[in-house]
Amino acid sequence: MKTIIQSVKGTRDFYPEDMAIRSWLYSAIKEVSESFGYQEYDGPFIEKIDLYAAKSGEELVKEQAFVFEDRGGGWVTLRPELTPSLARMVAQKQNELTYPLRWWSFGPFWRYERPQKGRTREFFQWNIDLIGASSVEADAELIAVCARFFQHVGLKPSQVRILVNNRRLMDSELQRLGITPAEKAGVFRLIDRREKLTLDEWKAYALELGLTENQFEGIRTILGEPELWKKSPDLVRMFAILDQMGMTEYVSFDPKIIRGLDYYTGTVFEARDMDREGRSILGGGHYDNLVGDVGGDPLPGVGFAMGDVMAGLVLQKYGCLPAFDRCPAQAMVTVFDADLLPTSFEIADSLRKFGIKTLSYPDPVKLQKQFKFADRIGVRFVIIVGPDEAVEKKATVKDLIRHTQATVPQAQVAETIQEFLDNPPIL
């Protein structure tokens, strides 16, 4: 067996049918983002390690980033996320930008993790942020963007849902239970893991953290309270806005949503498959300070990120992906023999000038083979110029769908194709 050099672990090859999906996803993201007035931007794919050292989760940089020394001896990393680059870009022009800033991006990221379902080492991510606004209405806008995206790609509220919570609400609830600020991080982690553990395991984990029986029961009650959001003026206002926009069917309150990242300070949300399959489709939230760590003045904002891998799995599961149009062209000009090669190429190019996607067969092989090729790739019209046609400056146009053909002057090939197109095929 031939040994083909393997691709790098965790990367994906984008064959035309895969690339079509990626491009389609990009278009959907672009359309939805821009419909809300967001502008596209991007940062470098490699950054100095220092940029991430400042912020980002410890594990993200130390364990998961692709880090290497460049030829000049500097340490660089393939970007594992976009937020630090965004923070720098904003900080660099902090005083010349007009706020609130609405930016979106779709590009590649790399994380050195163990690949599995819904997770690769090289992936694409949609990032979208509203910077310089701190209201819950701003948060509602991002959730609306998310809901509109689901609507746009055909995912229904019965299939995906945006789960929303508010960290300030959780803070006050935990405080009410006598949980100290020092214990908070641990408890957030506890809440985050609720769905992965059985009740007994979860309780054991809670007691291990040093929580009392009462505190544990209190947390359990909070997490099971669907009306808890009514105690948060922020959430009340936010749901009111979403209601006005007609987006509430995509949104649910869920006190179990905490999000791992430390920098979220208010609203947090993530979108999930309704039957709880797989990891979350996207995640985001409100932050108070975007640029402080890279040397700017504090700026609040809200944003989310959606990876293409999990999103692709969900879209495929619910049949939302577009059918792949495998046909690269509408017409193909065959080549009868070497002498007629220039004639065939000339006709092909004349068709292109008429806006007909045309390819020509590159070698004068048996016509049968050329027809078979045309049929396989899905080209509808095949043009033949053999010696008989050539002497009369004619060409034969065959419609592979309708099984008809006509021999016409070479100058009328494009018109003939148009005529065939105007008469719908008999199927």
Added chain:
RNA sequence: GUGGGUGUAGCUCAACGGCAGAGCGCCACACUGUGGAUGUGGAUGUUGUGGGUUCGAAACCCAUCACCCACCCCA
């Protein structure tokens, strides 16, 4: 980093100690100026790799690599 599963033809898989196979795909011909359909014929494997057990290994054992799944973390 931890745990589990799977590696056999281009693809999907069978054979589960006794001659390595099928379906699909591919190629040729019937059909040397016309595709799909049909028929006939044909090609392709160090059974992931290395070692061990055995008269005999694709199968059993060990190692290793790759992929998949879960944990961790997160998109």
